[in-house]
Amino acid sequence: MATIHIKRKHHLGHDEARKRLEEIARELKKKLNADYAWKGNSLRFKRSGASGRIDLGDDYIEIKIKLSMVLAPMKGKIETTLKDKLNLALRGDDVTKFT
Numbered sequence: 001m002a003t004i005h006i007k008r009k010h011h012l013g014h015d016e017a018r019k020r021l022e023e024i025a026r027e028l029k030k031k032l033n034a035d036y037a038w039k040g041n042s043l044r045f046k047r048s049g050a051s052g053r054i055d056l057g058d059d060y061i062e063i064k065i066k067l068s069m070v071l072a073p074m075k076g077k078i079e080t081t082l083k084d085k086l087n088l089a090l091r092g093d094d095v096t097k098f099t
């Protein structure tokens with residue numbers, strides 16, 4: 001099993017950061033059929049072959065994902081895509097324009 005761990009600082013404020021993470025979660029649901037739910041300040045998601053959480057702090061966002069053996073060979077591509085999508089969201093760009 002492979003894991004992905006990404007942590008980024010943000011200066012958005014809690015409500016704005018949560019709003020942007022919600023946009024990413026909606027895209028995950030739409031494009032990857034991933035289920036998600038908020039539990040406190042943690043967005044938890046799951047789909048076939050992957051599960052994880054995005055923790056929202058006052059000044060940081062931390063992503064932790066477990067990939068199945070089937071997805072493990074794609075870890076690099078998945079991690080790069082997540083970093084790019086997170087960077088777009090933190091800048092305030094439209095995350096739906098990035099595939």
